Amino acid sequence: MRYVVIGGSGHVGSYMIPQLVRGGHEVIQVSRGQHRPYWPDPAWREVRSVSADRTTEEAQGTFGRTIAALKPDIVVDMISFHPDGLKQLVEALHGHIQHYLSCGTLWVHGPSVSVPTTEEQPRRPFGEYGIMKARIESWLLDQSRRLGFPATILHPGHIVGPGWEPLNPAGHFDPRIFSRLARGEEVVIPNLGMETVHHVHAEDVAQAFIKASQCWSSAVGNSFHVVSPAALTLRGYAEAVASWFGQEANLKYVPYASMKSAVSEEEASIIWDHIAHSPNASIEKARKLIGYEPRYSSLAAVKESLEWLIEHGKVDVPDAFRL
Structure with missing residues (x-):
């Protein structure tokens, strides 16, 4: 063909x-x-x-x-x-x-x-x-x-994938969120962290x-x-990333209405897009009709992206806990 x-x-x-x-x-x-x-x-x-x-x-x-x-x-x-x-x-x-x-x-x-x-x-x-x-x-x-x-x-x-900055657990694309989670520092999560990303x-x-x-x-x-086989809640996503570096996630939950005033207008818009959509999609149709079978879970895909970011100096993490 x-x-x-x-x-x-x-x-x-x-x-x-x-x-x-x-x-x-x-x-x-x-x-x-x-x-x-x-x-x-x-x-x-x-x-x-x-x-x-x-x-x-x-x-x-x-x-x-x-x-x-x-x-x-x-x-x-x-x-x-x-x-x-x-x-x-x-x-x-x-x-x-x-x-x-x-x-x-x-x-x-x-x-x-x-x-x-x-x-x-x-x-x-x-x-x-x-x-x-x-x-x-x-x-x-x-x-x-x-x-x-x-x-x-x-x-x-x-x-997501190598060379790509993944959507992070705060609902935007600032890679410093991953550095903060790796160091056990406080990360602000919108609302109760129960919105989903996929x-x-x-x-x-x-x-x-x-x-x-x-x-x-x-x-x-x-x-x-x-998509991957399952979506992630923002809270669960943050906790998983922190655990990769031997940390317990230090999370602060802030209502979006308050959170948006502390970030740029562009970042606030990105966060809103993701929490307002909260995607959680089925892949059963693709599995049944075209044989789609994802190799990566959401976390495995993000982890591979994060490894690339760390290797290329875009995310700073403690040396003892490099992935």
């Missing part, structure tokens, strides 16, 4: 593309050419790279033709964010490809009603990112079910895309959650 991976130089593509090459497939990676893969792999020598600025070409109405000219069998689209731009891509590809796979997000769900959340629960997104991704999902599924466009949407949780290792996201692309009959016309 000829795979065209749009946005393939990111974390997920850095795992997915070498696996596709080793599986005997031809791979064309399309990106702006501003980033190299996150780690070297001999398989990249067999990958053709095409430089294209999606935003510019969508504005010019040429992006769909650019991708169609590569004559793909399968298109993996990691960077579709706006329905209008996607429509011209789908129009150019319709009738010319076997499968189109789009990267969505758990943010297509708003607050959970019952947990774990299944793909069939009604969409109640909030925030521009979640709303746009939900519109993309709805439109693609309609195109698939009514008009036969072979689309599948995969919804990852909080992606991580997934980039390698498992790559696995899901590959398996979905190889399960055409059960994947087309469907969307799937791509």
